Amino acid sequence: MSELVAYEEKNLKTIGTRPLRPDGVDKVTGRARYGADINLPGQLYGCVLRSPHAHARIKSIDISQAKALTGVKAVITSKDFEDMPSQVIPVGELVANFRDVTRNVMAREKVLYDGHAVAAVAATSESIAKKAINLIKVEYEILPHVIDVADAMKDDAPLLDEDQFTQGEIRVLGGDTTKEPVHDKPSNIAKRLTFVKGDIDSAFNEAHLVIERTFTTKPVHQGYIEPHAAVASYTEDGQVELYSCTQGHFTIRAQCAKLLSMDVSKIKVIPTELGGGFGGKNNVYLEPLAITLSKIARRPVKMVMSRNEVFRASGPSPAGRTYVKLGLNKKGKIIAADAQIDMQSGAFPGTPLGQATITCFTRYDIENVRVIGHDVISNRPKVAAYRAPGAPVAAFGVESVIDEAAKKLSIDPIDIRILNAAKEGTQTYYGVKFPRIGFEETLKKAKQHKNYQIPLKENQGRGVATGFWMNIGMDTTASLNVNDDGTIAVSVGTIDVAGGSRASLAMMVAEEFGIDSDKVRVTTGDTSQLGFNFVTAGSRGTFAGGIVSVLAARDAIEECKLRAAKTWNVKVEEVVWENGFARPASTNVGPFEPLSLSDIARNSTRTGGPIAGHCEKNVQGAGPSFGTQIVDVEVDKETGSVKILRHTIVQDAGKAIHPAYVEGQYQGGAVQGIGWALNEEYIYGVDGRLQNPGFLDYRVPVASDVPFIDVEIVEVPNPYHPYGVRGIGEVPIIPPTAAIANAINDAIGVRFETLPLSPPKVLAAIIGS
Amino acid sequence: MARKHVQTTINGDECDFLCESNETLLSVIRNQLRLTGTKEGCSTGDCGACSVMLDSRLVCSCLTLAVEAEGKVIETIEGMSEDGNLHILQRKFIEHAALQCGICTPGFLIAAKALLERNPNPTETEVRYWLAGNLCRCTGYHKIVEAVMDAAAEMRG
Numbered sequence: 001m002s003e004l005v006a007y008e009e010k011n012l013k014t015i016g017t018r019p020l021r022p023d024g025v026d027k028v029t030g031r032a033r034y035g036a037d038i039n040l041p042g043q044l045y046g047c048v049l050r051s052p053h054a055h056a057r058i059k060s061i062d063i064s065q066a067k068a069l070t071g072v073k074a075v076i077t078s079k080d081f082e083d084m085p086s087q088v089i090p091v092g093e094l095v096a097n098f099r100d101v102t103r104n105v106m107a108r109e110k111v112l113y114d115g116h117a118v119a120a121v122a123a124t125s126e127s128i129a130k131k132a133i134n135l136i137k138v139e140y141e142i143l144p145h146v147i148d149v150a151d152a153m154k155d156d157a158p159l160l161d162e163d164q165f166t167q168g169e170i171r172v173l174g175g176d177t178t179k180e181p182v183h184d185k186p187s188n189i190a191k192r193l194t195f196v197k198g199d200i201d202s203a204f205n206e207a208h209l210v211i212e213r214t215f216t217t218k219p220v221h222q223g224y225i226e227p228h229a230a231v232a233s234y235t236e237d238g239q240v241e242l243y244s245c246t247q248g249h250f251t252i253r254a255q256c257a258k259l260l261s262m263d264v265s266k267i268k269v270i271p272t273e274l275g276g277g278f279g280g281k282n283n284v285y286l287e288p289l290a291i292t293l294s295k296i297a298r299r300p301v302k303m304v305m306s307r308n309e310v311f312r313a314s315g316p317s318p319a320g321r322t323y324v325k326l327g328l329n330k331k332g333k334i335i336a337a338d339a340q341i342d343m344q345s346g347a348f349p350g351t352p353l354g355q356a357t358i359t360c361f362t363r364y365d366i367e368n369v370r371v372i373g374h375d376v377i378s379n380r381p382k383v384a385a386y387r388a389p390g391a392p393v394a395a396f397g398v399e400s401v402i403d404e405a406a407k408k409l410s411i412d413p414i415d416i417r418i419l420n421a422a423k424e425g426t427q428t429y430y431g432v433k434f435p436r437i438g439f440e441e442t443l444k445k446a447k448q449h450k451n452y453q454i455p456l457k458e459n460q461g462r463g464v465a466t467g468f469w470m471n472i473g474m475d476t477t478a479s480l481n482v483n484d485d486g487t488i489a490v491s492v493g494t495i496d497v498a499g500g501s502r503a504s505l506a507m508m509v510a511e512e513f514g515i516d517s518d519k520v521r522v523t524t525g526d527t528s529q530l531g532f533n534f535v536t537a538g539s540r541g542t543f544a545g546g547i548v549s550v551l552a553a554r555d556a557i558e559e560c561k562l563r564a565a566k567t568w569n570v571k572v573e574e575v576v577w578e579n580g581f582a583r584p585a586s587t588n589v590g591p592f593e594p595l596s597l598s599d600i601a602r603n604s605t606r607t608g609g610p611i612a613g614h615c616e617k618n619v620q621g622a623g624p625s626f627g628t629q630i631v632d633v634e635v636d637k638e639t640g641s642v643k644i645l646r647h648t649i650v651q652d653a654g655k656a657i658h659p660a661y662v663e664g665q666y667q668g669g670a671v672q673g674i675g676w677a678l679n680e681e682y683i684y685g686v687d688g689r690l691q692n693p694g695f696l697d698y699r700v701p702v703a704s705d706v707p708f709i710d711v712e713i714v715e716v717p718n719p720y721h722p723y724g725v726r727g728i729g730e731v732p733i734i735p736p737t738a739a740i741a742n743a744i745n746d747a748i749g750v751r752f753e754t755l756p757l758s759p760p761k762v763l764a765a766i767i768g769s
Numbered sequence: 770m771a772r773k774h775v776q777t778t779i780n781g782d783e784c785d786f787l788c789e790s791n792e793t794l795l796s797v798i799r800n801q802l803r804l805t806g807t808k809e810g811c812s813t814g815d816c817g818a819c820s821v822m823l824d825s826r827l828v829c830s831c832l833t834l835a836v837e838a839e840g841k842v843i844e845t846i847e848g849m850s851e852d853g854n855l856h857i858l859q860r861k862f863i864e865h866a867a868l869q870c871g872i873c874t875p876g877f878l879i880a881a882k883a884l885l886e887r888n889p890n891p892t893e894t895e896v897r898y899w900l901a902g903n904l905c906r907c908t909g910y911h912k913i914v915e916a917v918m919d920a921a922a923e924m925r926g
Contacts, residue, residue, distance in 0.1 A: 028875075
């Protein structure tokens, strides 16, 4: 565990202002290079053959005709990859087992979902590669499949993995963590995780009001507009250069090295500009295939997924079934809470079970809690993280039941949440005792917000919901060089996942040095330039990237002070750094003119050489984030269509380094939540095939679906970041599903328990009631 | 199959290329002409990332055959700034933080420019419906709509 970095209150020059983002011009002129924009000399084009079946045994694969086609340079199947033993490592916010990862990138014994990769080809053109794919003959033995999480949990469900036995773990707050006895019958339930705090049974007996309901959320896709892409070049001496649009080039390198049994040092991953990820670009899909094809063909190989492949084969979000039971006293205090979250994980285990169970009730201070989570496999693509992975699945249920309780007890929906809100010192059921947090502040500001006072008309309703995310730090590195003119180049290992972290990190470095932020250029280093970085996920980019950038700056400032001391022939203790200058600490030191950063940089050769600073750190102290959202809707009773009239977000950012980019994260996350609530879902046919793998039938919100999203940024500093930063990216997607369902309930009196709240479903409920 | 010879003007420059008769304009723009600012998000005309102007008409280049460009004028994002100056829309997108990851940005800018050429004073609703063919997954559209309306106001003077 490395040291925490404390928050210091100070007068700020740059932080909190809104400079223009350094990547802006490249992005508005088409210069920015994303994954599919990379081309290497002599490159081949790779294509993947994918399973048309949800579940089938691969009896044989005949690649001879494909191989014989003119222009085809390599054809690969699972035979070109070593089998891997069962070994679990963290990947992004999820964990992965390499036995499964190698089977996910290329099916071995069985195909486990529609879209599962079976073979891949590299050829001199895309059209030849596609022709070759069609010449590969695969003989399948079709097996019974299971898509829905509830069906997959049944005793007689078709089994995806005959060797999987449910592993259970019970974590009692203040007590032991115990393993449940291993079941003797294989199951699609990979894991059961239980948290216990207090005694729910006696608390429910004492409750004045008990409500229990079961909710269902649908897996949705992250929907990044940039499809996955990888360009790999394997050279004759066994070195790999890999371009990938990823949230974690170091973990991509680690996974490829492991899957291909290569030295880590032989793989260099260069991250391209990222065209959206939201958690979905933490994992390997094309990368190991492109490297293997390039190894065989001895030429660079470029692979780009089609949108159809993105939907069928890259991770949708987790989702599932959530049972919620709350017990409240007469005043509305929640005294007991019970939940069971059955999370679908796709074809391999590793759903964000911890995150779903941990976030389930944690916004509230509740004495007696039990949360059970199940990690369940079924014949769908393996889930990937998606913005606060797991949290919306639980929150849809919990926030709906709290709303119902508030209505039954005639308490304002914000007041009931204020009454139960977690605060500094609240003991969570998963072990953490909260430091200073800003949840109550978001609720109180939401209550006072002008949008909360607007009178509603007929068929209109207002809903409230809240969200919590714990945030993470993890391994992070930065290297900072002071250029000879006094400008600064910072290389970081976190990816600018779109939020503008390059701008925010430059602002923090500029604040440390006391110079303008346009004198600081932040770029993302490739894997050969920096120490390991964890994936940029869990809202750690500006938090953890910020801490290492600030510490690298402080390292370089110390060196600048040394150089000034050398120039003046005084002790370093007699030099201070203020507003971009080294100054004598007092008039007693001597009558020295202050030295600017550029003075010191210009002289650096004479005082010892180039000036740099760096930091490599397992960053701790991520501050939990909380937010409250208010949504006003109007329901069209003739069509069942739900229109969002107003959407208000009040969320604690700790400190908004660049307020416009904080607003952008809040607004973007909320609109993804609106999509999840109203339209988005994976639709499977009875044959187990995905029926809507395209943006026409999988409908993400468009500009005309949403209003302006009103934002109020609350700032309760994180005590463990030098400028008080909390991660902000996850929370905005959590409240919308329940807030919208609660608003619809307010408008038409119907309580929905399943998503999406699409016009046919809402209309059917209106007719039914 | 013999490849077709196509003569066009792209971003003010004469340009000719050879293409398959079933090849899309998007494929030629990106893969042959290496103008990679035009993006492929879906290849089915649903996301708008590949938007270009063809004889002053807004089209999805993924749904346009390259041979259809014969004798026509193509404008892509690479031709939007003039003489080293960003177009007002480009500037407003940066000023309003109307882009995050930026993959949809070229398509939005081309579509927004087409809107303002037809309707210099659009309402918020008109902006939202015109841009409904362009998907953005990062911004929630708030700052994009603001940027387009602000650009329209500045262009009206």
